[in-house]
Amino acid sequence: MTIQKALVINGSAPYYNLGARKLADWLASQDYEVQYADGDPGLFGYGYDLVGISVIFSWHAPLARTLALRWKSSSEIWCGGPGMFTLANWWRRETGLEIVRGLDARFDRQRGSYKMCFASRGCPVGCYFCLVPKLEGLTQSFDPDFLPAPILCDNNLSALPADYQDYIIARYQAFEVPLRDANSGFEPRTFDEGCYRRWKSILKGPWRFALDEMRELPDVERMMQILKAEPASKKRVYCLVGNEPMALCYERAMKIIEWGGEPYCQYIMPLNYLGGPLKTRYDWTEQLGRDFCRYFNRFTWRYAPLIEYLPRKAEPAPFAGQRFFYQ
Ligand code: SF4
Known part of the structure; x- marks a missing residue:
């Protein structure tokens, strides 16, 4: 043979x-x-x-x-x-070829010794800018035989049925695998005290969630209240940038800080982005998007206001003169 x-x-x-x-x-x-x-x-x-x-x-x-x-x-x-x-x-x-599209059932549940794992797939929220619902579905599916790994990649842990969340945690404990990170994390609208207590027992990494649109402010504020005993460095909040006018993106990033978290800004990209210039909306330019993300992700907000941020010495401050609502 x-x-x-x-x-x-x-x-x-x-x-x-x-x-x-x-x-x-x-x-x-x-x-x-x-x-x-x-x-x-x-x-x-x-x-x-x-x-x-x-x-x-x-x-x-x-x-x-x-x-x-x-x-x-x-x-x-x-x-x-x-x-x-x-x-x-x-x-x-x-x-002239065809792609292998979506999750490949032949090996998606392949068992092995990996750094990452999925105990579930899918997310019921359906954000328009996110690939997960299209790729994995709006209905969450479960893989109860998953092998725990240090990074749990499930896309929306808080939306899972409570008994399946308990099951995942029990499996980590039974296999004695430390949960170093839940890298896609939790979704504020379904996060509650029970969810916090449950995952607090094993989660060693930060609490990851998102404030991607202004309409999510009330849910994120409530989640921040639940997490108030956690240090800021353990509340990493994704903040989408470029999807709303600059003043609103700024307000979201500053609210995350005000409520005791640390924003991680990501400029919006089309799901089929192949590189090259990005299309921009509202008052954004690609350079402003890059500067904005750098300002927050490098923690410059601790030392200087955004309107004074000077990323390039030879050029004027890019956000000087911008009108922000958040004071
Ligand atoms: S909640 Fe998160 S995983 Fe779910 S669709 Fe929105 S961005 Fe994607």
Whole structure:
């Protein structure tokens, strides 16, 4: 019998790519001889029957395209991952191939020794700027046989039924695996005292949640009240930027600080973003978006107001003269 050779490439290196690692383990279980590469392996990519490329972020798709065009005449090419989900037409046009779209049932529940895991998939909230409901569904699904790993990636833990949250926690305790981070975290509208007490027993990392739109202010304020005993460094609050006028994004970021948390600002990007100039809305420019995020994410807010922020010595302060509602 001829052994089939497969090469699995993490197209989003240096980020840890759970999907690529599961694919490699699953192919090995299917009797492939498997090599794994973080990024473009260059000349070492030749001579495989199958090349599997996993892309986490859409702006890494151009690298996957380069690799596919290089090897498609000599290898079967599979390309998938969340970064490819909205790019099926682009991929077909550029490479003449089909993407592997969505969660791949062949190996999504592959068991192994990984840094990350999912105990559930999906999120019922359906934010328009988020890939999760499109990729994983609006109805949460459960994987009760998941193997606990230090980073739990479930997209909305607080929306899970309380008994399934308890089940996840009990499984971490039974396997004696420390929960270092719940990296997608909790959703303010479903977070309550019970949820706090439950996860407090095992969560070693920060409480992660989001204040992405002004309409979420009341829920986030309530969640901040529940978390008031936690230090600011343990309340990491994602704050989407560029999706509302600048004064409103500023107000959200400052409310997070006022309520005892630390904002982590992210400029909005289309789900099929391939790189290059971003479309901007309201009073934003791409440069203002970058400066705004840098100001908050580097904690400059501790030392100077935004209107005095001077990221480039040779240029005037980019936010001087802006009218912000929040005082
Ligand atoms: S709550 Fe979070 S995971 Fe759910 S749709 Fe909104 S951004 Fe995505």
